[in-house]
Amino acid sequence: MTKRHVSAVLFFVTPFGVLFALFYLVPIIYAVVQSLYTVKRKGTFGPATDVFGGLVQYRQVFSDGPFWQSIERVLLFGAVQVPVMLGLALAFALLLDSGLVKGRRFFRLAFFLPYAVPGVVAAIMWGYLYSPNLSPFTAVTASADLLSPSLVLWAMANVVTWIYVGYNMLIIYSALLAVPTEIYEAAKIDGAGPFRTAWSIKIPMVLPAIVLTTVFSIIGTLQLLAEPQVFKSFSSAVSSTYTPNLTVLNASSIPNFHLAAAFSVVLALATFILSFTFLKFTQRKGVQ
Amino acid sequence: MAAFKLPKYAATLVMAVFTLYFLTPLWWLFVASGKKDGQVTDGHALLPDKFAIGENLSDLFRYHDGIFLRWMANSIAYTVGAAAIGTLLAGMCGYALAKYVFRGRELLFNIVLGGVLVPATALALPLFLMFSKVSLANTFWAVFLPSLVNPFGVYLGRIYAAASVPDELMEAARIDGSSEVRTFFTLSVRLMAPAFVTIFLFHFVAVWNNFMLPLIMLGNERLFPVTLGLYSWNTQVNQHPELRALVLVGAFVSLAPMVIAFLSLQRFWRSGLGAGSIK
Numbered sequence: 001m002t003k004r005h006v007s008a009v010l011f012f013v014t015p016f017g018v019l020f021a022l023f024y025l026v027p028i029i030y031a032v033v034q035s036l037y038t039v040k041r042k043g044t045f046g047p048a049t050d051v052f053g054g055l056v057q058y059r060q061v062f063s064d065g066p067f068w069q070s071i072e073r074v075l076l077f078g079a080v081q082v083p084v085m086l087g088l089a090l091a092f093a094l095l096l097d098s099g100l101v102k103g104r105r106f107f108r109l110a111f112f113l114p115y116a117v118p119g120v121v122a123a124i125m126w127g128y129l130y131s132p133n134l135s136p137f138t139a140v141t142a143s144a145d146l147l148s149p150s151l152v153l154w155a156m157a158n159v160v161t162w163i164y165v166g167y168n169m170l171i172i173y174s175a176l177l178a179v180p181t182e183i184y185e186a187a188k189i190d191g192a193g194p195f196r197t198a199w200s201i202k203i204p205m206v207l208p209a210i211v212l213t214t215v216f217s218i219i220g221t222l223q224l225l226a227e228p229q230v231f232k233s234f235s236s237a238v239s240s241t242y243t244p245n246l247t248v249l250n251a252s253s254i255p256n257f258h259l260a261a262a263f264s265v266v267l268a269l270a271t272f273i274l275s276f277t278f279l280k281f282t283q284r285k286g287v288q
Numbered sequence: 289m290a291a292f293k294l295p296k297y298a299a300t301l302v303m304a305v306f307t308l309y310f311l312t313p314l315w316w317l318f319v320a321s322g323k324k325d326g327q328v329t330d331g332h333a334l335l336p337d338k339f340a341i342g343e344n345l346s347d348l349f350r351y352h353d354g355i356f357l358r359w360m361a362n363s364i365a366y367t368v369g370a371a372a373i374g375t376l377l378a379g380m381c382g383y384a385l386a387k388y389v390f391r392g393r394e395l396l397f398n399i400v401l402g403g404v405l406v407p408a409t410a411l412a413l414p415l416f417l418m419f420s421k422v423s424l425a426n427t428f429w430a431v432f433l434p435s436l437v438n439p440f441g442v443y444l445g446r447i448y449a450a451a452s453v454p455d456e457l458m459e460a461a462r463i464d465g466s467s468e469v470r471t472f473f474t475l476s477v478r479l480m481a482p483a484f485v486t487i488f489l490f491h492f493v494a495v496w497n498n499f500m501l502p503l504i505m506l507g508n509e510r511l512f513p514v515t516l517g518l519y520s521w522n523t524q525v526n527q528h529p530e531l532r533a534l535v536l537v538g539a540f541v542s543l544a545p546m547v548i549a550f551l552s553l554q555r556f557w558r559s560g561l562g563a564g565s566i567k
Contacts, residue, residue: 005388008468012384013396016377016442023434024403027414034417061481092303100299105301111310116546118497120515121539124522125317128328128536136316136333164308223409226499226515233523245409245500252413252504260413268410275405286552 028268035262050258057262059217066241066262067263071222071270073153074243081157086213088161089168093206094198095177098171111166119163119226126159127234147235155228160220168213175209176202210281215275222271225249244270314543321540326532327525344374346538350444356538358510359517363496364545365428367511370435371491378438378491382445383476387453397446416504430505431513435495443444448483449476485556489549496546514542 024277030136038053053080092111095101096144128134130146146155179202189195225245231238243265251260258287312334320328322341331337347358384390384396415434419425453476461471477484502516510522518538521531 005468006390009384009388011469012380012388012472016381016437017396019377019433019437020400020403020439023415023437024406024411024439025399025417030418031410031414034414075468088306092306095299095303099297101303102300103303107307109394109558110307112484112549112550113314114310115493117314117543118499118515118546120497120519121542124518124535124539125313127522128320129316130314133330136328145549162310162313188401218406219407223407225409226497229499229503230519230522233525246357248409248413249500249504252416257413261417261430264413266408271410272402272405 001199029214031261031264031268034258035265037255037258039258044050053258057258060078060259061262061266064247066239067244067247070241070244070247074224074285077153077157077224078218080154081160082214082217082221084157085161085165086168086217087211088165089165089213090172090203090210092165092169093172093176096173097202098194098198112168112170114163115167117163119159120201120230122159122163122222123156123227123230126162127154127231130155131234147231147237149237152178152231152235152237156224156231159227160224164217164220168217171213172206172209175206181204207282211279218278219271317536319566321533321537323533325530326534328532328536339544341537344533345541348534348541351534354515355509356517356534356541357513358540359512360545362428362514363513363542365430366435367492367495370432370495371488372493372516373387374436374438375441375484375488377436378441378487379445379449379477379480382447383444383449383472383480385442385452386446386449387455387458387476397442400442401438403437404443408494412504413498415501420504424506426444426507426511428511431498431502431511434501435498438487438491438494441491444487444490445480445483448480448486452479452483482556485553489553489556492512492549493546508543514538518542 035057036052037050037056039048039282041048042049092107096108101107116127129137130141132138132141132145135141144151146152183201184197185207187201192200220232224243224247228238228242228246229249232240232242239246240250244263248260248263248267251257251263316334319332319334319336319339320326320337321344322339323330324338324340324343371406381400385393411434413429416425419427419430424430457475457479458471461475462468466474496513497515498513499515499519502513503519506512506516509517509520518535521535523537525532525535
């Protein structure tokens with residue numbers, strides 16, 4: 001490596017590196033620092049000062065019932081919604097790749113289109129479709145109140161699924177396109193039908209794509225914000241601590257920034273651990 | 289032969305049924321955005337009768353001194369600016385990681401990859417506190433600057449650069465006396481063009497859809513991106529029923545830039561989208 005290359009590498013890496021440090025690394029450190037402080041007042045109405053409080057905020061986070069309920073809620077949401085969404089995405093990708101579907105270009109585009117709709121706009125739109133007095137689907141909304149406490153979580157799961165199925169389908173489909181076709185020829189000669197080929201060859205070949213989409217879905221689930229925030233206007237069943245991110249927002253609007261920072265840190269850690277564990281788990285399985 | 293035809297139609301039929309699931313809500317939004325005064329149950333729900341979209345559009349653009357157009361312009365400024373600059377920076381970093389050997393390369397790559405797993409919403413609150421400290425919260429920059437960073441783009445950039453820029457070509461450019469930086473801008477950028485479009489599109493979508501950051505950063509309505517603007521209108525519908533029509537027609541109009549971007553760049557994202565998941 002010559003000196004010339006060192007300066008070139010610095011030129012290429014520095015701009016991104018500086019911004020990454022400023023807006024990714026520093027905020028994480030800053031959140032951790034802030035979460036270790038607490039506000040002390042002199043008397044009831046005295047001036048507030050920040051003093052070091054150790055793990056005071058974390059004690060509050062861990063004893064905060066609604067926060068842990070919200071974590072439970074999004075985990076339940078993810079345990080159902082992520083497999084359904086990725087199962088559909090995989091099925092559509094395999095159908096597109098099977099050669100049995102006419103009009104592939106059209107379907108690909110139609111299924112992908114919802115991905116262009118921001119979560120907020122999608123939630124507003126579906127909120128109207130769910131509302132009994134506004135929806136065009138009166139037969140459905142009359143027989144089941146989709147905005148009731150027992151169903152609203154799954155009504156939101158449908159919004160998220162609607163947005164992301166096509167996106168995940170395209171990622172898996174592109175991975176399928178990259179599989180060399182000679183493999184299929186060999187399977188055909190061996191007498192494998194389309195289902196057998198899909199199960200024994202195609203799915204194992206695109207496993208990395210499925211892992212990638214799963215990790216992104218896990219991260220997305222724990223960060224659920226736009227949909228519940230919008231649904232607060234449609235359904236009284238959605239409280240201001242319905243998901244972990246709503247809790248963060250709620251704590252920061254009180255405002256109790258130190259507590260909100262502690263919530264953020266715990267949430268980020270939980271997300272990181274969950275997605276990292278999943279990655280490690282699938283990697284180990286891949287080795288065997 | 290008949291036995292082979294059946295699954296063919298069955299597969300297409302399944303796809304057709306799901307097309308209804310994906311497109312009907314958007315079609316409804318189009319029809320609803322043309323209903324007078326937001327009376328969405330007035331007339332046929334899924335056919336544009338009593339269609340007054342022109343009137344609704346002019347109401348939308350005039351309301352509150354044209355605040356909606358201002359929001360659209362804000363969204364485009366945040367998104368196009370951040371995605372264009374962010375894509376170039378991420379692409380450069382990924383290129384260096386793929387094509388050069390240097391100390392700390394793997395460490396840098398792993399830290400950036402860790403960044404992919406850090407949820408952007410977890411950063412929103414500390415960013416707000418930081419920007420408040422320097423009195424920049426509630427400004428354009430508070431949303432724009434953090435939006436420039438795209439760690440996933442670095443990951444994609446590295447994979448694409450490794451796959452599409454041959455070492456021999458870089459060596460040839462070196463022999464011709466071209467500097468590394470010049471080689472990147474004249475040669476490598478062209479070879480990586482589909483990659484850049486893909487990174488740009490992902491980045492564009494991420495910034496356009498970002499909700500938590502502007503929600504937490506911005507108090508001034510005139511700085512809102514269109515998503516936050518529509519959200520704030522929707523929360524006021526109960527007090528101000530006239531806003532319902534504007535929310536619906538506004539939601540429909542707000543989809544236009546993204547749909548245009550997707551359709552016009554189709555050629556690129558179709559070929560580039562999967563590359564990130566192969567390795």
